[in-house]
Amino acid sequence: MNEIDYWVSKVKWDANGTRIISMYVHLNEDNSVGVYEEMSRYDIIKYINDGYIFCSIIKQENGKWQKGNYVITDGSLLKNIDSKLPFIQTKRKTFVSYYHKDDSDYKKKFLNLMDDLIVNKSVEDGDINSDVSDEYAKQMIQKGFLHDTTVLIVLLSNKTKCRKHVDWEISGALNYKVGDSYAGLLGLKLPTHDDYVSGKCTYSKIPDRLADNFKSGYAIVRDYTTDRKILQGYIEEAYSLRKKNADKRVNSRVQMKNDTCE
Secondary structure (H helix, E strand, O other): OOOOOEEEEEEEEOOOOOOEEEEEEEEEEOOEEEEEEEEEHHHHHHHHHOOOOEEEEEEOOOOOEEEEEEEEEOOOOEEOOOOOOOEOOOOEEEEEEOOHHHHHHHHHHHHHHHOOOEEEOOOOOOOOOOOOOHHHHHHHHHHHHOOOOOEEEEEEOOOHHHOHHHHHHHHHHHHOOEOOEOOEEEEEEOOOOOOOOOOOOOHHHOOHHHHHHHHHOOOEEEEOOOOHHHHHHHHHHHHHHHHHOHHHOOOOOOOOOOOOOO
16 A cells, blocks of 8 residues: 555535535555545545545645645544645636736746636637737637636736736626626736735736726735635635626726837
């Protein structure tokens, strides 16, 4: 038997958040993390009682997994659950908007952290030819990449506010109906942003259209973190507000025609 037989990557709790219902477990084959199966609390307890060893794994910004807590049982409950394990829940269709020149590394890190927790709808490098007209690019963003996005995430550094493509993407997410609602908006202040971990969000230092919706209560702005569970919670909050605060959606500005900084 391996030192560790099963890796645990996600958990599902009962409605009270006091008892595990099930977990995503991956068979450990030569310390690799393969495909998962959802295993019930009852079966995991039985396996542990039979001598099998379960251990949490936490994904990192480089896309690799880090060993966490060993899962134990008292015979009826699972214990020692790693507090950073994300939840088993619906993956939201997520588009990441960012300034390509300055923040590509953070976009890559974010997707490394979250690729198994979201459905990535983002524009990738080379997806839109830089030689096409602005109107054609807008149509590709809105009707192609954003057509079924449910949460738009804006990675915020100090120059994000002055990039026209970011404005177009926010506007597109707010314009195009997905089912019976629009996409939720989540701004993540990066460590390179002046307001990071300051406890504040200066309206003039984020894109104007995002600021409009943050002021109204439709959008949320939070600090970037490497904690997958916290990021998952932010995405879920933005997803919920798309319907809860639908009447607060603001998209009245004329779209930017030019970048206002290098």
